Amino acid sequence: MHAAKAQQVSDVFTHANKILAGILAISDDAIISLDHTQRIVVFNEGAEKVFGYSADEALGQPLELLLPESIRRAHQALVKGFGSDKVASKKASSRQPIEGRRKDGSEFPAEASISKIDTEDGPLFTVILRDITERLEVERRLSEMAQHDALTGLANRAMFTELLNRAISRAKRSGSAVIVMFIDLDRFKKINDSLGHDVGDLLLKEISRRFSGSLRESDVIARMGGDEFTVVLERPAESSEEQVSAQRSAAIVAEKLLEVARRPVRLDGQEVFVAASIGVAFAAGLEADADTLIKNADMAMYRAKQDGGDNFHFHSEEMSAEALGRLAMEGELHHALDRGEFVLHYQPIMRIPDGGLLGVEAFLRWQHPRGRLMTPEGFMPVAEETGLIVRIGDWVLTTACRQMCDWIDQGRAMSRLAVNLSARQFRDKGLPALICRVLADTGLPPDVLELEVTEGLLTGSPDAAFERLQELKTFGVRLSIDDFGMGVSSLNYLKGCPIDVLKIDGNFVRKLGRSSKDAAIAASVIELAHNLQMEVVAEGVETDAQLAWLAAQGCDAAQGYYFCHPMPAEDLGEPLRMDLLDAPPAQSSPAAGV
Numbered sequence: 001m002h003a004a005k006a007q008q009v010s011d012v013f014t015h016a017n018k019i020l021a022g023i024l025a026i027s028d029d030a031i032i033s034l035d036h037t038q039r040i041v042v043f044n045e046g047a048e049k050v051f052g053y054s055a056d057e058a059l060g061q062p063l064e065l066l067l068p069e070s071i072r073r074a075h076q077a078l079v080k081g082f083g084s085d086k087v088a089s090k091k092a093s094s095r096q097p098i099e100g101r102r103k104d105g106s107e108f109p110a111e112a113s114i115s116k117i118d119t120e121d122g123p124l125f126t127v128i129l130r131d132i133t134e135r136l137e138v139e140r141r142l143s144e145m146a147q148h149d150a151l152t153g154l155a156n157r158a159m160f161t162e163l164l165n166r167a168i169s170r171a172k173r174s175g176s177a178v179i180v181m182f183i184d185l186d187r188f189k190k191i192n193d194s195l196g197h198d199v200g201d202l203l204l205k206e207i208s209r210r211f212s213g214s215l216r217e218s219d220v221i222a223r224m225g226g227d228e229f230t231v232v233l234e235r236p237a238e239s240s241e242e243q244v245s246a247q248r249s250a251a252i253v254a255e256k257l258l259e260v261a262r263r264p265v266r267l268d269g270q271e272v273f274v275a276a277s278i279g280v281a282f283a284a285g286l287e288a289d290a291d292t293l294i295k296n297a298d299m300a301m302y303r304a305k306q307d308g309g310d311n312f313h314f315h316s317e318e319m320s321a322e323a324l325g326r327l328a329m330e331g332e333l334h335h336a337l338d339r340g341e342f343v344l345h346y347q348p349i350m351r352i353p354d355g356g357l358l359g360v361e362a363f364l365r366w367q368h369p370r371g372r373l374m375t376p377e378g379f380m381p382v383a384e385e386t387g388l389i390v391r392i393g394d395w396v397l398t399t400a401c402r403q404m405c406d407w408i409d410q411g412r413a414m415s416r417l418a419v420n421l422s423a424r425q426f427r428d429k430g431l432p433a434l435i436c437r438v439l440a441d442t443g444l445p446p447d448v449l450e451l452e453v454t455e456g457l458l459t460g461s462p463d464a465a466f467e468r469l470q471e472l473k474t475f476g477v478r479l480s481i482d483d484f485g486m487g488v489s490s491l492n493y494l495k496g497c498p499i500d501v502l503k504i505d506g507n508f509v510r511k512l513g514r515s516s517k518d519a520a521i522a523a524s525v526i527e528l529a530h531n532l533q534m535e536v537v538a539e540g541v542e543t544d545a546q547l548a549w550l551a552a553q554g555c556d557a558a559q560g561y562y563f564c565h566p567m568p569a570e571d572l573g574e575p576l577r578m579d580l581l582d583a584p585p586a587q588s589s590p591a592a593g594v
Contacts, residue, residue, distance in 0.1 A: 030100075030129040036122025038063055050110075050131050052103035066100060100129060108133050149223040151201055152208035160222035164232050164290050167220070171234065171283075177246040179282050181231040181254060182297035183211070185261065186275040186309035188227040199267050203274065206267075210260040215253070230294070231257075247282060247314075248326055248385075254278050254312035255327060262310065277304035278312035329382050332369070337395055341367050344399055345566035349416060349537060349559045352551050359416025359450075361559060362400040363566045364392070384424050393425040394434055401442040401449065403569050408448075418450040420482060426457055427464075432471055439475065446476030450501065454482050458497070466497060473498040480537070484525060495532055502529040506540020506560065512549050519549070526553050 030050040033042035043058040051058070051066055058065065100110045112129040147159040155163065164180065171178045185207065192200035204227065211221055211229060220232040233253060235246035261276035279300030281293045296315040304313040336342055346360040366374040383389040397419055404417040425431060439446055451472060458465045458481070469479055480501035504525050511518040522538070529536045538550050541560030550558055564572075 028130075030127075030131075032058075032066070032127045032129065034063060034125040034127070036119075036124065038125075040065075042126075047129075050102075050129065051100065057103075067098065098129075100131070109136055152205055152223050154208055154212070154229070155220060155222035157222065157224050160220065160224070160230055160232070161290065163220045163222075164293070167232050167234050168290055168293075177233075177235045177282060178293065179231075179233040179235065179246065179250045179280060180293040180297040181233070181250070181257075181312075182279040182281075182294070182301040183229040183231065183257065184277050184301055184305065185227040186277055186305075188274055191272055191274065195268060195272070199272075202267050203265055203272060206265050207261060207274070210263070211257055214256045214260050219253075230297070250280050250282065250314075251312070251327060254280060258310060258312060275310035277301050277309045279304055279315065280312055281315045326382060329379060330386055330388075333379060333383055333386070333388050333392075336366060337391060339369075341369065342392065342395060343367055343568060344396065344403070345568055346403075346572050347559055347566040348564050348572075349418065349557050350563055351557050352547070352555055357412075357414055358557050359414045359418065359448075360404075360572075361418035361452075361566075362396065362403075362420075364396055364420075380422065384422055387424065389422050389424050390428050390430070393422060397434065397438050398442070401438050401444045404448060405442050405444050408444075415448060416450055416478075417444070417448055418452055418480065420452045423454075423457055426453055426468060431468075432475070435472065435475055435477065439477075447478060450478040450480055452480045452482040452503070455484055458494075469498050483539075499532075499534060501535045501537055503537045503539055504555075506538075509538050509540045509546055509550070509560070510542060512546050522550075523553050526550075526555050530554065 027044060027046045028049070030047035031042065031044040032040055032047055035041045040058050040061050040063070043053070043055045047058065048054055053065070098110050098112050099107045101107050109132050110129050111132050112127055115126045115128075117124045117126075147156060148154065149156045164178075167178050170176065188200070188203070191203060204223075208221075208223065208229070211231075215221055215231065218234065222230050224230055231253070233250060235249050257278060258276055261274060264271040264273050266272070279297040279302070281296035281300060283289070283293055300313045300315040304311050307313065343365050345363045345365055347363065348360055349358045350356070351358045364376055366379055368374050380389070383392055400417060400419050404414070407414060421431075435449075435451075438444075439449070453465075453469075473479060478500040479498060480503055481499055482503050483505040484502045502525060504522050508518045508522045508525075512522065513519075526536045535556045537557040537559065538546075538555050539559055541547055541550070541558045541562045543562060547558060547562060
């Protein structure tokens with residue numbers, strides 16, 4: 001009986017071992033057993049496939065063969081935990097995410113179950129490990145699908161809301177502006193209904209591509225559903241000037257989106273035309289609120305629809321008027337040159353010691369079609385930002401040089417024509433070629449032309465500015481710094497610049513006799529310029545007392561309303577023939593020298 005019983009038990013164990021061997025063989029999971037010395041004693045076919053080692057290579061090796069050091073330490077901590085008094089059972093298991101390391105050195109994400117069995121010889125550990133690379137990739141794709149629109153690949157409503165809230169959080173910390181745009185396509189429903197949903201889907205994909213290409217990489221665009229899109233822009237807006245700049249930036253972006261939406265789309269063998277209506281909501285810093293921004297942008301979009309579509313509308317009436325006015329000015333400026341609306345006014349520059357006429361400075365004016373004569377302050381920022389200033393500057397330089405040649409031919413005793421260069425003109429790579437061409441075409445002697453730059457241009461990128469000044473100097477022209485004293489030029493930098501003239505800013509001149517500090521600055525500029533072998537011209541002279549003070553300080557020349565207002569060339573003939581120092585002063589104006 002005992003022998004039969006023993007045989008029966010032996011058969012059960014043999015059968016169980018066969019079952020266990022079968023499980024080890026057919027399992028896709030890696031099954032690894034470790035003895036009490038933490039050496040591998042079981043390494044099934046699944047483990048061979050997962051790790052790339054054969055069983056012969058793995059058996060007898062330590063666990064760190066298969067797991068990176070950091071993960072192995074985590075496993076050792078787990079093993080220690082199993083051995084603590086907290087685990088009352090002789091058996092225990094734990095599941096934890098880990099990283100495995102293949103034979104070729106590559107690492108992969110894995111999920112492992114670790115079991116412990118206490119034996120007389122010590123604890124035995126079994127690790128069942130599964131490669132979860134594919135599962136994580138599926139989860140990633142599902143997550144991406146949950147955040148992106150399936151048709152266009154843009155962010156969806158949920159993702160847009162999350163990104164907008166992040167932008168608002170950043171704005172509340174930095175005081176920057178958050179701008180939300182709500183876009184609805186005009187006439188999309190008619191196209192979708194007449195040509196079918198397949199064509200409609202192709203149209204949405206193309207419009208989405210165009211919208212994305214019109215934005216910065218940092219901007220966010222999403223498809224909210226149907227033919228509705230939303231955009232988030234972040235712009236600096238801590239100061240009032242930056243807020244205005246952010247509003248203008250939003251207007252420019254909106255106009256770009258409208259423009260790309262207007263372009264015909266060729267679908268199914270025919271051209272399809274749509275447009276867009278855009279609502280814009282703006283908030284800065286603590287004012288930002290996601291729900292309010294979206295709602296306001298949506299409301300503004302409906303206003304744009306009501307106005308006929310194919311336009312944008314700010315939620316704030318004030319912002320909308322300002323942005324639309326700016327865009328209107330851009331359009332008017334584009335045509336101003338062709339329509340001959342720009343004119344030049346000239347103001348004499350007088351030598352102080354002998355009262356003789358040194359030359360003139362040219363000032364740009366815009367004879368606006370609605371009757372206003374605009375000074376540069378009213379339109380120059382738009383011209384600079386749009387790049388139109390390069391074409392306008394070309395016209396100014398050419399026209400002024402031709403006029404100066406006419407005056408010289410008439411026998412006018414002038415040796416100086418001063419022309420201002422804007423910041424964008426000064427940096428434009430085509431400026432040297434322009435000057436060379438204008439001098440050649442007009443025949444004006446190079447040393448008659450004086451190019452004026454503001455002090456601020458020299459401090460922003462001093463090395464590039466110095467290189468440009470040296471380049472211009474090779475043409476034989478004169479160079480001057482306008483409005484000197486208002487910036488923070490380094491004297492060390494100034495002494496190396498090829499500058500011929502310093503022009504004292506009119507703000508200092510007008511305060512002579514009233515402000516000892518301004519007088520001290522003006523006197524210092526005169527002395528500094530002379531020590532650097534430069535001439536000094538005082539701007540904004542309006543009174544006898546100012547002129548007398550400048551003469552006493554040895555200032556070389558002056559200009560301002562005391563002598564003559566800037567005026568058209570045809571009206572300047574009589575003043576150019578007069579002894580202007582003996583003429584009665586012109587009516588004073590706070591805009592002297594503009």
